[in-house]
Amino acid sequence: QVQLVESGGGLVQAGGSLGLSCAASGSIFSLNDMGWYRQAPGKQRELVAGNTSGGSTNYADSVKGRFTISRDDAKKTVSLQMNSLKPEDTAVYYCKAVVIRTHWGISSIYWGQGTQVTVSS
Numbered sequence: 001q002v003q004l005v006e007s008g009g010g011l012v013q014a015g016g017s018l019g020l021s022c023a024a025s026g027s028i029f030s031l032n033d034m035g036w037y038r039q040a041p042g043k044q045r046e047l048v049a050g051n052t053s054g055g056s057t058n059y060a061d062s063v064k065g066r067f068t069i070s071r072d073d074a075k076k077t078v079s080l081q082m083n084s085l086k087p088e089d090t091a092v093y094y095c096k097a098v099v100i101r102t103h104w105g106i107s108s109i110y111w112g113q114g115t116q117v118t119v120s121s
Contacts, residue, residue: 002026002110004095009115020080022095032098034078038091085119093117
């Protein structure tokens, strides 16, 4: 089994910064695409930032220039640095990972449990 554990959520004032981290553990050969999603109350889950195993990144238009996604495959982690936070960034943030479980390429998708980020005005 594979587990994703998120950390770094909390309360921050508008204009401030917060860093999130997600660590993968368990039966893992290597990590493929990883990303961060968020879901506000009563809203659908949306992609915030994605990072492929080759290092390509993509961001939601609403966070471009403010958020940065990064990964460390040796540590099996993916991070999200959030700067210039706005009240509309308030949501539960989820980590997603595509995990390669064998050396010949069997893959599975896993989600973290989510971490709350609250931005006050």
